[in-house]
Amino acid sequence: MQNQKMITILGPTASGKTAVAAALALRTGGEIISADSRQVYRRMDIGTGKDLADYTIGDVKIPYHLIDIAEPGTKYNLFQYQQDFHEAYDEIRSRDKLPILCGGTGLYIEAVLGGYSLSPVPQNQALRDSLEGKSLEELTRMLVELKRQNGSNMHNRTDVDTAQRAIRAIEIETYNLEHPTPERQMPPVESLIIGINIDRELRREKITRRLKARLDEGMCDEIQGLIDGGVNPEDLIYYGLEYKFITEYVIGRTSYDEMFRQLEIAIHQFAKRQMTWFRGMERRGYTIHWIDAAKSMDEKVDAIEALMNQMQ
Incomplete structure (x- = not known):
């Protein structure tokens, strides 16, 4: 080995x-x-x-x-x-x-x-519908605030270069806010x-x-x-x-x-x-x-x- x-x-x-x-x-x-x-x-x-x-x-x-x-x-x-x-x-x-x-x-x-x-985050259609039509700048501001509430630094900013990706990031942060992630279970490498x-x-x-x-x-x-x-x-x-x-x-x-x-x-x-x-x-x-x-x-x-x- x-x-x-x-x-x-x-x-x-x-x-x-x-x-x-x-x-x-x-x-x-x-x-x-x-x-x-x-x-x-x-x-x-x-x-x-x-x-x-x-x-x-x-x-x-x-x-x-x-x-x-x-x-x-x-x-x-x-x-x-x-x-x-x-x-x-x-x-x-x-x-x-x-x-x-x-x-x-x-x-x-x-x-x-x-x-x-991490846990698989399901789609939240109601949330998606409420975010439809917002600009990337507006979505990014919402994401920053959610990250602040979650104490999260684990969503890559390179993945939010489109409104669709920003909405998915908001969906993930919202889910994590409502369903706190359990203790780390994956072994570090x-x-x-x-x-x-x-x-x-x-x-x-x-x-x-x-x-x-x-x-x-x-x-x-x-x-x-x-x-x-x-x-x-x-x-x-x-x-x-x-x-x-x-x-x-x-x-x-x-x-x-x-x-x-x-x-x-x-x-x-x-x-x-x-x-x-x-x-x-x-x-x-x-x-x-x-x-x-x-x-x-x-x-x-x-x-x-x-x-x-x-x-x-």
Whole structure:
């Protein structure tokens, strides 16, 4: 059995964290558990940035988990993620392999590392009806107040970039206010946490370059195909970022240029919020060992292995 229980590799979008996780898995014989709230969906490949090619190095296919496990249009959530994470984690450990948790969804990462106990929150149609028509700004103010009442910091602000997501967040906070969550029951998971730190200007440049490349690769066609396959456009808009702005373009609500401009801004803001979450984790007591994204891949993996050896 590996002495190290788990390695966590986190970072903002476009930091190159998946390639680092795959290179580390190649060296250690480890397996990757994705911590991305949208890569769970099948057939949503380009827009979620699965970069599945990163999981093949030479002739070696790196095993990965919790990607392509849910149907587009469904609402996968944190409660389901915790259950699926522990199933994958226990299975990997049972085979004496090293689990490598990798992703940018800070809420998912912190929930499994901290062992938060959650319950499935049912839909509250009356509440939803009462919130219909409110602006995102109004909904966000309501959410902030509910979080204050709950003493809650466990809802990711990156998940409320649409009114639909904000309403779901309010639904969760309202439920938790009326049904206090029991004592934590999920075991916390011991992990060495690595952060991939990318210079802000380089990150902005990579985000813009990657957005152009993904549009060239057929991201609009991917979303049109999902709609043609029966997925409700409003369900795609719920997923935010690429799916929100490109769906609005595909169904004729915005022009291509307006879609690109708004989406580029939204992704930059998303990356900034991801970093804010990770800095918040540090304030909440998590030690993150930051590694410069500009280093060579060998240097990055060497640095992680050195930290692993220090922790043993």
